[in-house]
Amino acid sequence: MYIESRSQQILLGHHETFNVLKKLYLNKKLPNKIILSGEKGIGKCTLAYHLINYILSTNEDYSYDLKNYKINNANKSFKLVLNKSNPNFNLIDVEEGKKNIDIKQIRHLISNLNKSSFNSSLRFVLIDNINLLNMNSVNALLKVIEEPNDNIHFILINSNTRVVPTLKSRCINFKISLSKNEVIEIINKIIDKDIYHLINEELINYYTTPGQLLKILKAAEILEIDIKHLSLKNFLSLIIKNKLYKKDKMLSELIYSFIEIYFRKNTNIKDIELLNLYDLFLKKIINTKIYNLDEESLFMEFEDRILNG
Numbered sequence: 001m002y003i004e005s006r007s008q009q010i011l012l013g014h015h016e017t018f019n020v021l022k023k024l025y026l027n028k029k030l031p032n033k034i035i036l037s038g039e040k041g042i043g044k045c046t047l048a049y050h051l052i053n054y055i056l057s058t059n060e061d062y063s064y065d066l067k068n069y070k071i072n073n074a075n076k077s078f079k080l081v082l083n084k085s086n087p088n089f090n091l092i093d094v095e096e097g098k099k100n101i102d103i104k105q106i107r108h109l110i111s112n113l114n115k116s117s118f119n120s121s122l123r124f125v126l127i128d129n130i131n132l133l134n135m136n137s138v139n140a141l142l143k144v145i146e147e148p149n150d151n152i153h154f155i156l157i158n159s160n161t162r163v164v165p166t167l168k169s170r171c172i173n174f175k176i177s178l179s180k181n182e183v184i185e186i187i188n189k190i191i192d193k194d195i196y197h198l199i200n201e202e203l204i205n206y207y208t209t210p211g212q213l214l215k216i217l218k219a220a221e222i223l224e225i226d227i228k229h230l231s232l233k234n235f236l237s238l239i240i241k242n243k244l245y246k247k248d249k250m251l252s253e254l255i256y257s258f259i260e261i262y263f264r265k266n267t268n269i270k271d272i273e274l275l276n277l278y279d280l281f282l283k284k285i286i287n288t289k290i291y292n293l294d295e296e297s298l299f300m301e302f303e304d305r306i307l308n309g
Helices: 015-026 044-056 076-082 103-113 135-145 180-191 201-206 210-223 232-241 249-266 272-290 296-307
Strands: 033-037 089-092 123-127 152-158 172-175
Touching: 015 044, 015 172, 033 044, 044 076, 044 123, 044 152, 076 089, 089 103, 103 123, 103 135, 180 210, 201 232, 201 249, 210 232, 210 249, 232 249, 232 296, 249 272, 249 296, 272 296
Parallel strands: 033 152, 033 172, 089 123, 123 152
Antiparallel strands: none
């Protein structure tokens, strides 16, 4: 049920932000270094793909449908992006089987950007999961992002994590959000059902973006479990105790998301113990992802100290 951002032809939500960015582009004021920040699964990448398609398909047949916020599946730019062959588009993300963005990917990007373009259109670089850039990758990226060519635009995706200050300071940050009602409306449109009939409300209250809820549904399908009557704690314990996250990366992402959301929802400045735990687990998550460490000890410690604490 999970839908890749690049293939989502309809932009559900974020119309106001899209229109702001569109207006900046039309007035020739669109920043060439943008960070889209918001919860994981909220639609940041989808928004970026729609903006990019709107710009690249302007002079094409079957150009972007502004009235319905829809990518026409017959437009050339969309087809080339799907086929990973658009000369005006570069995507950088974590490669399969890895936990961070390798410096080789950035070097390959720089090599591509140094090549002459086949046309005069703008060129876009979309970098997802920028929190997974290691320091070598960040340093290599800074060299090209500081003074990009006039026709190159960088769009960086940040899921509300800490961004290296030297990178953040060079970009304009746009905060992306959805109200709970908007999230429910969007997910119901995607699945064409009422999400409350399928998922325990406790899970819905914690996993608060359309992308996260889609992953919950996919997880239930994989595990063959009824999540309508399964509590949040039991759901997570089931995944951790049975080490099901080793079978599917998506299940690891659900645990990581919960850990981060749990602390943000329950921590206040007076609760020193929980603040220290938040800092501890945040560091462990970052180190686990960047240095490709085993997740088992992290998840078991979380279950022991938080879920069963």
